[in-house]
Amino acid sequence: MHHLNKTHSGLIHMFSIGNSYEGRSLFVLKLGRRSRAYKRAVWIDCGIHAREWIGPAFCQWFVKEALLTYKSDPTMRKMLTHLYFYIMPVFNVDGYHFSWTNDRFWRKTRSRNSRFRCRGVDANRNWRVKWCEEGASTYPCDDTYCGPFPESEPEVKAVANFLRKHRKHIRAYLSFHAYAQMLLYPYSYKYATIPNFSCVESAAYKAVNALRSVHGVQYRYGPASSTLYVSSGSSMDWAYKNGIPYTFAFELRDTGHFGFLLPEMLIKPTCTETMLAVKNITMHLLKKCP
Numbered sequence: 001m002h003h004l005n006k007t008h009s010g011l012i013h014m015f016s017i018g019n020s021y022e023g024r025s026l027f028v029l030k031l032g033r034r035s036r037a038y039k040r041a042v043w044i045d046c047g048i049h050a051r052e053w054i055g056p057a058f059c060q061w062f063v064k065e066a067l068l069t070y071k072s073d074p075t076m077r078k079m080l081t082h083l084y085f086y087i088m089p090v091f092n093v094d095g096y097h098f099s100w101t102n103d104r105f106w107r108k109t110r111s112r113n114s115r116f117r118c119r120g121v122d123a124n125r126n127w128r129v130k131w132c133e134e135g136a137s138t139y140p141c142d143d144t145y146c147g148p149f150p151e152s153e154p155e156v157k158a159v160a161n162f163l164r165k166h167r168k169h170i171r172a173y174l175s176f177h178a179y180a181q182m183l184l185y186p187y188s189y190k191y192a193t194i195p196n197f198s199c200v201e202s203a204a205y206k207a208v209n210a211l212r213s214v215h216g217v218q219y220r221y222g223p224a225s226s227t228l229y230v231s232s233g234s235s236m237d238w239a240y241k242n243g244i245p246y247t248f249a250f251e252l253r254d255t256g257h258f259g260f261l262l263p264e265m266l267i268k269p270t271c272t273e274t275m276l277a278v279k280n281i282t283m284h285l286l287k288k289c290p
Helices: 002-007 054-069 074-082 093-101 154-165 197-215 235-241 264-287
Strands: 012-019 025-031 040-046 083-088 170-178 182-185 220-223 246-252
Touching (some): 002 012, 002 054, 025 054, 054 074, 054 083, 054 170, 054 246, 054 264, 154 235, 170 264, 182 197, 197 220, 197 246, 235 246, 246 264
Parallel strands (some): 040 083, 040 170, 182 220
Antiparallel strands (some): 012 025, 025 083, 182 246
């Protein structure tokens, strides 16, 4: 990130939105041409769950591809001219670090709890939207522990504050997870149809088709609650409830053969096909959706 910030200062601006529980900077890359004062924006985060390594790999890939193809690819040029992208390659930076040094299957943050020895909160159950209801746990040793209160985690609070501050111009929120091969949209916490379903559903349909065209990989798509499972306190639902009209969560490869241990040789094909899906969603929202 530091390297890209130095070498492509015309298109990239790197900044910190706060610090993690263990004091690491929470870096975001703002990507786009400074073509006019007011531009709509897309938020992308990866690595909210530590062990889902393909997420941060994709966020980095997205930035690299954008910079490499900006001059040659008219779609990319249009995206970076008309929009800003806020990209957070590693949301849960403490947990991610821990998954590299201690426990490959660590999921949560690394915050301490005064009454329990177990550490960490599920950063995707810690948002103020039906917080700690179905699909979240009140027990600190569980992987889906919702935390002592909403936005208890400094990482969640920092992102929520940033999105609140910029909600007028952030039109889309994309979060990258693994694994399941799914493209999900709200709601996660209930079985119900969102008001702008038709536009969101057609964006998802087109994105999944575009993704399949690269390596033949099949994704399912639909509301998170009925396509994956019911979960409360998720970032996607929170973003939608807080005025961002197009919110999606990707569950990247695979469907369980390698699971979280997706091998290095599958990074490139996964990122290539996902890139096409993201470009598709972005262009769909630019053109079709009000």
